[in-house]
Amino acid sequence: MAYKMPTQKYSGKILEVNVGSDLKLGGESVLPFYSFDGDIGNKPAIGMEIWDIFPESWPAGVLDVFKEVADEPVKWAKHCVEKYNPDFICIKFEGASPDGLNKSVEECAEVAKRLAENVSVPLVIAGCPNNEKNAKLFTKIAESLPNKNYVFLSAVESNYKEVAAAVGLAYGNVVAAESSVDLNLAKQLNILITQLGVKPDKMVMNPGCAAVGYGFEYAVTTMDRIRLAALEQNDATLQMPMILPVSFESWKVKESVVSEEEIPEWGPQEERGIAMEISTAVGVLAAGANAVILRHPRSVEVVRNFITEMTE
Template sequence: MAYKKPSQKFSGKIREVTIGSDLKLGGESTLPFYSFDGDTGAKPAIGMEIWDILPESWPQSLKNIFGEYAHDPVKWAKFCMEKCNPDFICIKLEGANPEGNDKSPDECAAVVKRLADEIPLPLVIAGCDSDEKNAKVFTKVAEAVPDKNYVFLSAVEANYKEIGAAAGMAYGNIVSAESSVDLNLAKQLNILITQLGVKPERMVMNPGCSAVGYGFEYVVTTMDRIRLAALDQNDATLQMPIISPVSFETWKAKESAATENDMPEWGNQEDRGIAMEVATAAGVLATGSNAVILRHPRSVEVIRNFIGELTA
């Protein structure tokens, strides 16, 4: 009797969401990279993070790579496109931080509008550490780039009404719902945003991320539970693609931030940062993330090869 390889079939499916004009996320009806069990949907996407201001807090090795380009977000984005060929660009509006440059919503909107006009790749637009300021900034930015299918990262419980109404409803963009590494919180926020009037096909999720070694096992188990609920239990409230801002977390970890003068026994600082970023990205991709945001060109190369090997 011939051997018949068993396969696991699920009743649920992750929605397919289009970012920009043609970058698709999601669409899978099986677990990540389980092509032997079913349709794995769109290939996971890789984005590169840039800032609207000079990233003085970044390690010197990163600043050396981007050099003079980091003084202008448009030049920086073009450099990333030419050297690394990412699927999308993530512009982090760090300059809006009230405890930093405190740039106005209009200033932030002007930066994103320039990028939209000169960069052909889809944009993921991230805010600063102030939920209150982000609500004002995202409203103005969404108005400046209507009907672009750009992702606004992220709407949280404190500001989802403003961001959902502006980005997801009034101006034709995509809302990312961010929760704090908890299935029930992720589900609750998704429900609140859809009840507001945002259509599920105009949503993605950021259920929380951390660097490896910093509660990362809780991140991956939460993502596992979210994906199994979406696929096995056919829970429509959790069937949105997941985007993970890996670089936001890994480059602030002490293993990446500590200089070689501070911790000579840890070895090369740049190598440590890349290792943290790559390990974290691989982990979240293996547990359900449909897109990751990275900083270092070497990390982009390694993760692209990782995805390629598992989707070949």
């Protein structure tokens, strides 16, 4: 009798969520890259992170790459799209932070609008470290960019009502529900947001990211368990695609920040930062991430090759 390869079938399936006009996330009914078991859905997407202000706090290794264009978000975004071809641009409104420049939400919405008009790929709108400000910021931006299917990163426990109501209900964009490496809260937040009336296919999740070596095992096992609940238990509250802002974490850890002069035996700083970013991205992709956000062009290239090798 001919050998028949056993396959693992699941009762659940990850939702397919549209981002922008033609980027699709999710849709898989098997574990990440398990094409031998069934349908792996859409290829994981890669986004590049830009800021609304010049990113002086970025480590030299990645700042040097963008310093000529990073003074203006549209210029920066176009540079990324033309040179590195990401699937989306993640604009982070660091300038909105009340502890920083405290830019008005109107001013930020103008930037978002100009980006939307001038950039050919979809946007992911990320906020500042202040959740209260983010609620107002996201409301304003969603209002000025209605029905774009842009992802707003993120609705958290303290602001989900405002964010979900504006982004997901009133203005037809996609809500990212963010929890910090807490499986039960991830599920709870999804339930609460859908109870407000947001459709699950207008949602993605960020279950919490960490750089490799910094509680990363917690992050990936949380992702694993979310995926297993979604597939094995057919848990409809956890079947949204996952988006992981890898660069937010990987470029602030010691390995990426410390200069070569300080610790010569660690080698070139830029190489280390890239290595941290790539390892983190590949790790979360293998745990089920449907989209990752990266900074360095070299990381984009390597992670894209990885995804291509795993899916084609």
